[in-house]
Amino acid sequence: MREKSADAFRNIGEMAEALGVRTHILRYWEEQFPMLRPLTRAGGRRLYRPEDVALLHIIHRLLYAEGYTVKGARRFLTEGGAQDARPHAPAPAQSPAQSSVAALDFGALQAVRDRLASALAAA
DSSP: OOOOTTTTTTHHEEEEEEEOHHHHHHHHHHHOOTTTTOEGGGGEEEEOOHHHHHHHHHHHHIISSSSSOOOHHHHHIIIIIISSSOOOOOOOSHHHHHHHHSSHHHHHHHHHHHHHHHHHEEE
8 A cells, every 4th residue: 555645634543553542542632632623524534634643643742652641731732832832713704624724833833843852852
């Protein structure tokens, strides 16, 4: 099977396999981390965009490598993990698809990634 491009959407099975967790864990994370909003298709099938994939990797690292609790990881991402990792409120004129993309602050995610990388390098 051919490797997908980095810009390709991933389904829940692919993400579960990539992270080494079961699919119900990803569904639980969607409930616990409000900034994680994959696209849902007919029948409730989830499609994770590249920004969702990046966020899932950060959540996985916080929970499994850094030892955060779900509550602590959520707080880290929304309050203290970066300068301001809180999702921005979408403008009222945006469509639902546009607002889900706008809700992620890519700069904040990159800051979290950099902070984690430097912590791992120091360990």
